[in-house]
Amino acid sequence: MTRDQIFFITSLFVFFVINIFLLATGSLSPDWAGLGTFIAAGITLSLYSFLYKDNPLFKFTENLYVGVAAAYTMNQVWYTVLLADVINPTFDLNGQTGGNHEWLLIFPVLLGLFMLTQLASDNISWLSRIAFAFVVGLGAGLAIPRTIAANVLAQMQPSMQPITADLAGFNLVVILVGVVTVLIYFFYSVEHTGAVGVASKVGIWFLMISFGASFGYTIMARLSLLIGRAGFLLEDWLNLQLPLF
Amino acid sequence: MKDFLINLDRRFIFIFVAIGVILPALTTFPLPIKPTANVRAIYNTIEEVAAQNGTVLISFDYGPGSMPEIQPMTLSVLRHCFSKKVKVVGMCLWPQAVGLVQQALDTTSKEFDAQYGTDYVFLGYKTGMHSLVINMGRDFQGTYPQDLQGNNTADLAVTQRIFGLKDFDYVICLAAGNTPDGVWIPYGQERYKFKFGIGCTAVMAPDQFPYLQSGQMNGLMGGLAGAAEYEKLINTPGTATDGMRPQSVVHVIIILFILLGNTIYFLYDRKKGGAK
Numbered sequence: 281m282t283r284d285q286i287f288f289i290t291s292l293f294v295f296f297v298i299n300i301f302l303l304a305t306g307s308l309s310p311d312w313a314g315l316g317t318f319i320a321a322g323i324t325l326s327l328y329s330f331l332y333k334d335n336p337l338f339k340f341t342e343n344l345y346v347g348v349a350a351a352y353t354m355n356q357v358w359y360t361v362l363l364a365d366v367i368n369p370t371f372d373l374n375g376q377t378g379g380n381h382e383w384l385l386i387f388p389v390l391l392g393l394f395m396l397t398q399l400a401s402d403n404i405s406w407l408s409r410i411a412f413a414f415v416v417g418l419g420a421g422l423a424i425p426r427t428i429a430a431n432v433l434a435q436m437q438p439s440m441q442p443i444t445a446d447l448a449g450f451n452l453v454v455i456l457v458g459v460v461t462v463l464i465y466f467f468y469s470v471e472h473t474g475a476v477g478v479a480s481k482v483g484i485w486f487l488m489i490s491f492g493a494s495f496g497y498t499i500m501a502r503l504s505l506l507i508g509r510a511g512f513l514l515e516d517w518l519n520l521q522l523p524l525f
Numbered sequence: 526m527k528d529f530l531i532n533l534d535r536r537f538i539f540i541f542v543a544i545g546v547i548l549p550a551l552t553t554f555p556l557p558i559k560p561t562a563n564v565r566a567i568y569n570t571i572e573e574v575a576a577q578n579g580t581v582l583i584s585f586d587y588g589p590g591s592m593p594e595i596q597p598m599t600l601s602v603l604r605h606c607f608s609k610k611v612k613v614v615g616m617c618l619w620p621q622a623v624g625l626v627q628q629a630l631d632t633t634s635k636e637f638d639a640q641y642g643t644d645y646v647f648l649g650y651k652t653g654m655h656s657l658v659i660n661m662g663r664d665f666q667g668t669y670p671q672d673l674q675g676n677n678t679a680d681l682a683v684t685q686r687i688f689g690l691k692d693f694d695y696v697i698c699l700a701a702g703n704t705p706d707g708v709w710i711p712y713g714q715e716r717y718k719f720k721f722g723i724g725c726t727a728v729m730a731p732d733q734f735p736y737l738q739s740g741q742m743n744g745l746m747g748g749l750a751g752a753a754e755y756e757k758l759i760n761t762p763g764t765a766t767d768g769m770r771p772q773s774v775v776h777v778i779i780i781l782f783i784l785l786g787n788t789i790y791f792l793y794d795r796k797k798g799g800a801k
Contacts, residue, residue: 331539349588349621356620356650364671365651374675422655422712430711430741438739455738494731497748501594501727503546503775504749507768508593510546522550 288335295322298518307519321517324509458486530789538782545775556769560754563737566744567722568605568758570695575609579694580683582614584709588621591701591726597752597765598699598724599629605759606645607637612683613645614693616669618657618704620650623673641674643682649673654704655712662690662717690717699724705733710741724751 299318302308308317326341366389368374369382394411397404439459443449464476465483472480514520560568574581583602587595606613615630617623630647639645648669651657660668665687666678678684686692696719698705705723714721720743725733727748736742746755749772752765 331536352624353620356623357652360620360623360649360673361652418656422659426655426711426715430715431706434715434739434741435735490731494728497727497730499776499779500748500750500772503542503772504594504727504768505590506542507546507749507771508764510543510550510771511593511764511768514547514550 284333284335287332288329288337291325291329292337295325302517302519308517317517321513324513328509457482462486527793530785531793541778541782542775545778546771549770549774554770556773558753558757558766558769560758563745563747564751564754565758567602567697567724567746568744568755570720570722570743571602571605571609571611574694575606575611577694578610580612580614580687580692581606582616582690582693582696584616584618584696584698584700584704585622585626586618586698586704587625587701587726588619589625592625593764593768594726594749594752595699595701595724596625596629597749597763598746598755599626600633600763601752601755601759601761601765602697602699602724603629603633604636604761605755607633607639608759610644613639614648614683614687615645616648617650618654618708619702623650642676646676646678646681646683647673648678654708658690658708658712659716662713665689665692690719693719695720695722697722697724700729701726703729705729705742706736710736714741724755 299308299321303310303314308314323341323344326337329335330338366385370385370389372379372381391411391414394407396408397406398408439452439455441452443452443456461479461483463483464479465472465487470476514522571581583599585595585599603613605611615626617626626647630645633639634641634645641647649672651669653660657668666684669678669684671677672681672684678687690696690713696709696713698709698721700723705725709721709723713719721741722744723733723742724746725748727750730745730747730751733742733745733747737745746752749765749768752763753769756763756766
């Protein structure tokens with residue numbers, strides 16, 4: 281037996297001993313809620329075991345999550361989309377359409393089914409191209425004007441305001457310098473020497489500050505998740521009455 | 526010692542971070558939380574909507590993976606709306622959010638005696654993303670003929686006068702993905718010109734600031750800190766406020782590790798091109 285195997289078997293043993301102790305002392309209730317807490321604690325610890333080393337428990341839990349998430353999504357899609365928006369109105373199963381069957385819904389359903397023909401034999405898989413052509417055409421038609429309006433034109437407008445002699449004006453200058461120098465940094469048709477080189481270096485500084493801000497926020501995000509799980513383990517599972525959680 | 530520090534096992538950092546999270550849980554020490562202008566803007570807009578006896582649409586676009594950050598925002602915003610008798614319409618662009626939102630609605634509606642149908646409505650998840658938002662703008666009741674419970678939206682007091690996105694006094698997106706800048710702004714706000722605010726995970730927050738500057742959104746809650754600020758504004762400390770203590774302690778630990786790493790790099794390892 282390797283050291284890692286001994287470590288993981290001991291960890292599992294300790295986990296089960298703790299749960300038996302919690303059950304015996306009444307900290308973990310012997311009902312569905314208690315079982316849920318037990319499973320959630322086990323899954324949380326299995327995922328965090330990756331911090332020590334990749335292991336079968338982590339792999340199992342990772343795959344379990346994917347499976348549960350897919351099943352939950354399928355359930356939601358069935359009840360709130362397929363049943364409510366397709367089957368009920370088409371066949372008027374719940375009287376929502378007052379006897380008027382919405383047969384036109386069959387066409388989008390057919391397009392959806394065509395997509396699945398990709399998984400079938402080559403004889404019918406060409407049908408999926410019709411569905412993909414529709415999706416690509418519709419997607420491009422919707423996305424191009426909306427993206428230009430919302431992400432380009434609307435973003436350019438505040439960078440082109442008159443510069444005033446106050447804090448807002450200073451902010452505007454900083455943004456203007458940032459936009460121009462970063463654009464110069466990504467402009468590769470001219471050699472980055474002389475004035476262009478200086479501007480490009482200033483652009484790098486703006487990029488580095490932006491990456492630093494993103495990194496700081498990312499640390500905050502990941503820590504929030506860790507704090508959430510730590511709170512669950514200490515308060516809900518181990519039932520420790522700590523001042524914080 | 527030199528080699529040990531240069532090739533420091535990352536598991537030492539994990540242990541320090543774990544200590545930084547657990548130790549503040551054993552004690553209490555006050556940390557000031559000062560609401561920023563971006564969070565206050567969402568609060569003030571809901572106050573304005575309350576004065577008009579208006580309706581707020583909240584799009585819950587997150588899942589269990591981002592629950593520690595976004596669920597406190599959901600609870601705080603719902604508490605604020607229900608306490609001021611602002612009508613709430615909830616919807617989800619992420620299927621994983623449905624259970625979490627239902628839980629939050631049940632908890633907060635009981636606290637303020639908010640009644641389903643007259644004070645709030647939950648539409649659940651619907652697929653479509655951008656096409657869904659465009660259709661909601663054109664014909665809300667046609668897009669959502671029924672709520673999650675199967676009631677006709679045309680008959681419910683909250684939704685019977687809502688015919689499009691413009692009829693909402695405020696739209697809030699609480700998100701863990703790209704739905705604010707990828708769906709709501711280009712296909713909703715930019716097209717139908719409604720007031721829009723967001724609460725998002727901290728990872729997303731830096732990417733949202735340009736939309737604040739352009740006025741496409743009027744408020745932003747970023748991560749656990751944003752949620753804690755909102756809890757402060759509504760005077761109801763919750764898990765976000767509690768989380769600020771370990772958050773701050775671990776931030777200090779990480780800053781110290783960054784300083785240590787850079788110091789070692791400049792002292793010993795710079796000429797060699799980094800740790801091996």
